[in-house]
Amino acid sequence: MSIFNKYLFTMAGEDSNKINDYHIDTIRRTSNFGLLIHIPMIIWFFIGYYLSFYLFDSSILFSLIVGMISAAIIYAIDRSIINSAKTKPLTIARCILGVIFAIAGAFLVDVMVFEKDINQYLSNQDKESTRLIYSQKITDKKIDVNEKRLTWLAAVNNAHTEADGSGGSRKANKKEVQSLMQQRSSIVKEFEKKRKGVVKNFNQEMKRCGFLCSEQPIIQKRDRSLNDLAMQEKKAIALIHAKIEAIQSKSTKKSPRGRGEVWEIKNMHAEKARQDYLKASKALASMEDELNTKIKSSLSDTSNENGLIAKVKALHIVAFEQTESIIFYIVFFLVFLAFELVLVLTKVFSPLTIDDKRIEHLARMQEKEMQVDEEQLIQYQKMLAEQDGVSFEV
Numbered sequence: 001m002s003i004f005n006k007y008l009f010t011m012a013g014e015d016s017n018k019i020n021d022y023h024i025d026t027i028r029r030t031s032n033f034g035l036l037i038h039i040p041m042i043i044w045f046f047i048g049y050y051l052s053f054y055l056f057d058s059s060i061l062f063s064l065i066v067g068m069i070s071a072a073i074i075y076a077i078d079r080s081i082i083n084s085a086k087t088k089p090l091t092i093a094r095c096i097l098g099v100i101f102a103i104a105g106a107f108l109v110d111v112m113v114f115e116k117d118i119n120q121y122l123s124n125q126d127k128e129s130t131r132l133i134y135s136q137k138i139t140d141k142k143i144d145v146n147e148k149r150l151t152w153l154a155a156v157n158n159a160h161t162e163a164d165g166s167g168g169s170r171k172a173n174k175k176e177v178q179s180l181m182q183q184r185s186s187i188v189k190e191f192e193k194k195r196k197g198v199v200k201n202f203n204q205e206m207k208r209c210g211f212l213c214s215e216q217p218i219i220q221k222r223d224r225s226l227n228d229l230a231m232q233e234k235k236a237i238a239l240i241h242a243k244i245e246a247i248q249s250k251s252t253k254k255s256p257r258g259r260g261e262v263w264e265i266k267n268m269h270a271e272k273a274r275q276d277y278l279k280a281s282k283a284l285a286s287m288e289d290e291l292n293t294k295i296k297s298s299l300s301d302t303s304n305e306n307g308l309i310a311k312v313k314a315l316h317i318v319a320f321e322q323t324e325s326i327i328f329y330i331v332f333f334l335v336f337l338a339f340e341l342v343l344v345l346t347k348v349f350s351p352l353t354i355d356d357k358r359i360e361h362l363a364r365m366q367e368k369e370m371q372v373d374e375e376q377l378i379q380y381q382k383m384l385a386e387q388d389g390v391s392f393e394v
Helices: 003-011 016-021 024-036 038-055 060-082 088-113 115-164 174-208 216-248 261-297 308-318 323-349 354-387
Strands: none
Touching (some): 003 024, 024 038, 024 323, 038 060, 038 088, 038 323, 060 088, 060 323, 088 115, 088 323, 115 174, 115 216, 115 261
């Protein structure tokens, strides 16, 4: 017998030195068992290696060890089934394990196949989260820049009218302006409260979103609500600013005109307002540059930044919302299930060989011999009991 057949016998848990004592059918079946047991071992070696190396950033040596341990565990399970008698509980237990392993294996294969799509989705999620964090800050800064711009333009106009004699020192209606500023403050607080409400509802909906729930519609709903609130707030504040500018454009003409002392004060005020506007504009540009930098950095490979749970959670959004992807997963699930159960199904449905029948015959003969020995023992005990005059009951 060839060395390869001896190796297959050893893998199947049989004594390779007794190959010549078996019938040809037994040799073929045992060789098939030894060959088929390699299929789940190879599959789980690569799965263990992939999990360790690609998802947990382990070294190649450690990943190989993990792969070998995974293969050894599957080998131990399948070999115990090969060497056990045909029993329904054992077969059912192995089938259940096969289904679990097939689900896990199909998931991991889909994670590998859709890795680029998953990383792109996670990158987009990271960008949306970054935009949400910076959105309110940038909106507030834009409002501040617009206010400083209007203040600067009003101060410049005030200084020009003072210089060319078209206007004198002006006094704005302070009560009316204060009322408008209070309205603006109320508007800002009101919209801030609405934004917090949108974010709160978004967090609650995300918590209620289960494993198979799609997060994309919830995120889109949040973004639309925040954008609508930003536009409404911008319009409301712009209206207040227009009213304030209209009030400040009125002149009381109570001071001397020309480039005198009053003009110098107003010109200095206009220059200070310009510096404040430029400083606020620079801060806004810096904030927007920081946002763009973070968004660009999120475009880099995120495969090492997200764990298995995050990728599996993203998988059902990226892949499972499309019919083709679901079919793809089902096909891989069935393939893995077939590979997992091919050995146990081969054992269950394999016909008895002559060696199996011989072993069963010897087992029945031994059982009969044990029954005869037990009956003889009982008869002997009865005989001793009668000689001693003691009743004997079995």
